[in-house]
Amino acid sequence: MTYPNAAVLNGPAPEARPEYLREPEPFDAMPVSRPLPWHRRLWQQGWLRKGVILLALALIWEIVARVQDNDLMLPTFLATARAFAEGIASGELPGKAAVSLSVLLQGYAGGIGLAFVLTTLAVSTRTGRDLLDTLTAMFNPLPAIALLPLALLWFGLGTKSLIFVLIHSVLWPLALNTYAGFRGVPETLRMAGRNYGLRGLRYVLLILVPAALPAILSGLKIGWAFAWRTLIAAELVFGASSGKGGLGWFIFQNRNELYTDRVFAGLATVILIGLLVEGLVFTTLERLTVRRWGMQH
Numbered sequence: 040m041t042y043p044n045a046a047v048l049n050g051p052a053p054e055a056r057p058e059y060l061r062e063p064e065p066f067d068a069m070p071v072s073r074p075l076p077w078h079r080r081l082w083q084q085g086w087l088r089k090g091v092i093l094l095a096l097a098l099i100w101e102i103v104a105r106v107q108d109n110d111l112m113l114p115t116f117l118a119t120a121r122a123f124a125e126g127i128a129s130g131e132l133p134g135k136a137a138v139s140l141s142v143l144l145q146g147y148a149g150g151i152g153l154a155f156v157l158t159t160l161a162v163s164t165r166t167g168r169d170l171l172d173t174l175t176a177m178f179n180p181l182p183a184i185a186l187l188p189l190a191l192l193w194f195g196l197g198t199k200s201l202i203f204v205l206i207h208s209v210l211w212p213l214a215l216n217t218y219a220g221f222r223g224v225p226e227t228l229r230m231a232g233r234n235y236g237l238r239g240l241r242y243v244l245l246i247l248v249p250a251a252l253p254a255i256l257s258g259l260k261i262g263w264a265f266a267w268r269t270l271i272a273a274e275l276v277f278g279a280s281s282g283k284g285g286l287g288w289f290i291f292q293n294r295n296e297l298y299t300d301r302v303f304a305g306l307a308t309v310i311l312i313g314l315l316v317e318g319l320v321f322t323t324l325e326r327l328t329v330r331r332w333g334m335q336h
Contacts, residue, residue: 114300123304132289132308139285140312142198143270146205150262153206154214159243162221171218175211183208183269187276201273208269209262216261220254221247253329260321264313271309 074080081087097116104115114122126132157174160167183204190200224247232246248255274287284291286305293301 111297111299114303118300119303119307122298122300123307126301126304126308132286132304135285135289135305136308136312137285139270139274139287142201142285143205143266145198146202146270147209147263147266149202149206150209150213150266151259153210154217154258154262157210157214158217158221159240161218162243162247163239171214175215178207179211179215181207183265184272187273201270204269204273205266208265212265213255213258213262216254216258217251220251220258223254224250256321256325256329260317263316263321267309267313 075083101116104110104113107113110118123132157167157171161171162168186204186207187200190203194200194203221243228246228250232242237245270285271287271290274284275291286309290302290305293299293305
């Protein structure tokens with residue numbers, strides 16, 4: 040049996056295209072990307088964009104207050120800034136802020152310690168896991184300020200009652216975030232830790248905590264916000280009861296005396312402290328840890 044020629048089946052072979060050499064273009068002739076203009080480079084800075092937003096809000100505040108023309112209801116931004124500067128110069132606002140922060144740090148540290156103990160038990164034993172699930176389901180929906188009457192009965196007027204409600208406000212959101220971060224640790228890391236013989240507290244500190252650090256930092260920020268709000272609200276009650284307190288008492292006292300500009304100055308102090316803690320503490324901590332390690336973008 041004979042087979043037809045492949046050339047007959049496929050047709051004539053195509054003609055070869057002529058070869059040619061192409062001289063490369065000189066380097067100077069290639070387009071060179073120009074640097075961004077100075078104003079666009081400046082706009083890339085996050086602090087500038089946030090500053091512009093704050094200036095826009097201040098301008099809107101000033102316009103609305105002048106249109107309303109009622110300093111008792113809404114003082115102007117300039118009047119509030121003047122009251123804030125007077126409070127700083129007299130030392131009253133820094134003193135009140137120091138009182139609030141000293142109490143806040145004690146309650147915050149207590150909440151962090153208890154959250155670490157509960158989450159360590161939860162990842163170590165089944166009983167600890169059931170305990171954490173039950174307690175968070177019971178107490179996490181309960182507002183911390185709702186425990187203030189009980190705190191007054193148990194601890195009386197003073198710092199201990201404030202610390203009690205602050206621990207409650209920090210403990211549950213931090214414990215939930217930390218435990219969720221622990222559960223999200225890859226099984227490979229868990230097996231590596233067990234192969235090295237790590238158990239108990241060493242296993243948590245050396246394996247789980249570094250791997251779950253983004254979730255832990257989120258819990259710390261949420262706990263800080265809850266504690267700061269709870270403290271100001273609690274100090275309003277404590278100030279009315281005992282005549283002393285921090286920024287909450289400053290706001291309450293000036294509200295009773297109808298110094299609305301000083302009330303807004305106290306609120307501005309609360310906001311500024313929150314911004315400073317967020318920008319200087321938590322952002323720096325994230326940059327030195329999870330962003331540097333490539334765990335967060």
